[in-house]
Amino acid sequence: FQLEIDLHRAIEQQEFELYYQSIVSLTTARIVGFEALVRWNNPQYGFVSPAEFIPLAEETGLIIPLGQWILQAACQQLAVWQAQFPTNPPLMMSINLSGHQLTQCDLVDYIEQTLQETGLNGESLKLEITETVAMNDVETAISIMLRLRTLNLRLSIDDFGTGYSSLSYLHRFPVNTLKIDRSFVSRMEDTDEDAAIVQTIIMLSHALGMDVVAEGVETAAQQAKLHSLGCEYGQGYFFSKPVDSKTATALLDKQF
Ligand code: G
Ligand code: G
Ligand code: NA
Ligand code: MN
Numbered sequence: 001f002q003l004e005i006d007l008h009r010a011i012e013q014q015e016f017e018l019y020y021q022s023i024v025s026l027t028t029a030r031i032v033g034f035e036a037l038v039r040w041n042n043p044q045y046g047f048v049s050p051a052e053f054i055p056l057a058e059e060t061g062l063i064i065p066l067g068q069w070i071l072q073a074a075c076q077q078l079a080v081w082q083a084q085f086p087t088n089p090p091l092m093m094s095i096n097l098s099g100h101q102l103t104q105c106d107l108v109d110y111i112e113q114t115l116q117e118t119g120l121n122g123e124s125l126k127l128e129i130t131e132t133v134a135m136n137d138v139e140t141a142i143s144i145m146l147r148l149r150t151l152n153l154r155l156s157i158d159d160f161g162t163g164y165s166s167l168s169y170l171h172r173f174p175v176n177t178l179k180i181d182r183s184f185v186s187r188m189e190d191t192d193e194d195a196a197i198v199q200t201i202i203m204l205s206h207a208l209g210m211d212v213v214a215e216g217v218e219t220a221a222q223q224a225k226l227h228s229l230g231c232e233y234g235q236g237y238f239f240s241k242p243v244d245s246k247t248a249t250a251l252l253d254k255q256f
Contacts, residue, residue, distance in 0.1 A: 004060050006042060007053060011065055016040055018073050019242035022251060023094065023213060023235045026227040030255055033092030035128070035235065036074040037242045038066070058100050067101045068110060075118040075125070077245055082124065085252045094126040096158065099133040103140065108147050115151065122152030128179065129155065131163030138169050145174050156213070161201060171208050178205045182216020182236065189221060199229050206230065 010016060020034040040048040057063040078093040085091060101107060115122055127148060134141045134157060145155055156177035157170075161184055180201050187194040198214070205212045214226045217236030226234060240251060 003045075003053070003056060004062075006044070007040075007057060007060070007062055010040060010042060011062070011069065015042055016066070016069065017244065018070065018077065019244055020077070020248040021235060021242040022240045022248070023092075023233050024239045026223060026231055026234050031091070031239075031252060032087075032089075032233065033094060033126070034078075034248060035094040035242075036070060036077075036096075038070055054098065058098050061100070063098050063100050064104060067098070067104075071095060071111065071114050072117075075114050075120055078124060079118045079120055081249070081252060082120070084249075085256055090121070090124050091252075092124050092126055092154070094128050094156065096128045097133075099136065102129060102133060102144055107144070108151065111148070111153070112151055123154065126154035126156055126177065128158040129175075130158045131160050131165055134173060135163055135165055135169065138172075142172055142174070149174050159215075161197070167204075170204075176210060177213055178210050179213045179215050179235075180231075185214050185216045185222060185226070185236070186218065188225060189219075195225070198226070198231075202226075202229050202231050 017039045019037045019039050021037060022031045023033045023035060024030065025032050038050050040050070040053055042048055054063070057066050074093050074095050078091065082090050111125075115125070129141070148155060154177065155173075155175040156179055157173065157175050158179050159181045160178045162181045178201065180198060184194060184198050184201070188198045189195070202212050211232045213233040213235055214231050215235050217223055217226065217234040217238045219238055223234055223238055243251070
């Protein structure tokens with residue numbers, strides 16, 4: 001309860017900060033974009049993990065104002081980076097959407113408004129929806145996804161492989177990308193079976209016209225193996241931890 005009050009105040013006090021983790025092309029080894037990951041630095045508790053406060057924000061409905069703040073901050077940062085580091089295609093930003101946010105009735109409107117305010121193309125923004133949220137109510141998820149796609153937004157299925165996807169639904173999701181959950185990536189060198197699972201997810205994605213981001217890439221061997229299996233993109237400590245905007249800017253500077 002106290003945490004809930006503090007969470008409310010934290011939005012007003014601007015105690016939230018976005019960190020950014022690079023997403024890297026396994027072909028060119030260049031940064032193609034970032035995933036925005038929110039951080040809460042509370043004067044009393046110190047650093048609170050999003051794994052703790054996002055579920056609470058979901059329960060209390062605070063995820064709505066928090067989510068709007070995250071979207072706005074991430075889009076403003078991306079606009080700055082796109083101007084400073086012009087690439088073709090332009091740098092992208094991935095943003096996590098929780099279940100509550102996905103079914104928020106004005107979601108499409110406020111994203112459209114944020115795109116207008118920041119001058120970004122919808123194509124530069126990728127919304128990550130977890131497999132579990134997408135499968136919770138498939139028909140609703142599909143219809144919201146279709147409306148999001150009218151803004152030319154990109155969509156990805158996050159943490160793929162940890163939920164209970166029915167393959168008969170997967171092809172109906174109008175998504176561009178599957179993100180392989182890091183639990184598979186971390187085990188892929190342990191056994192042939194784990195490697196086979198990763199390989200199968202990559203082949204499935206491509207068969208459905210999606211590209212693939214491997215999460216939790218921590219070693220050069222994983223990177224090489226994923227590349228040889230045709231995985232397009234990687235994300236993980238091997239490339240960079242989630243870092244503040246200044247450090248992320250330095251990463252972009254280095255490759256420019
Ligand atoms: O950044 P970290 O690995 O600590 O994130 C922990 C969890 O919090 C992950 O499941 C991640 O998806 C979630 N998370 C981080 N940032 C956001 C955000 O901006 N919005 C939502 N909905 N979830 C987030
Ligand atoms: O649920 P989601 O996939 O959005 O969560 C991303 C989480 O994964 C973040 O908390 C981030 O800090 C964490 N993460 C990112 N890269 C790595 C990695 O290479 N290894 C591990 N163990 N965690 C990672
Ligand atoms: Na994510
Ligand atoms: Mn994930």
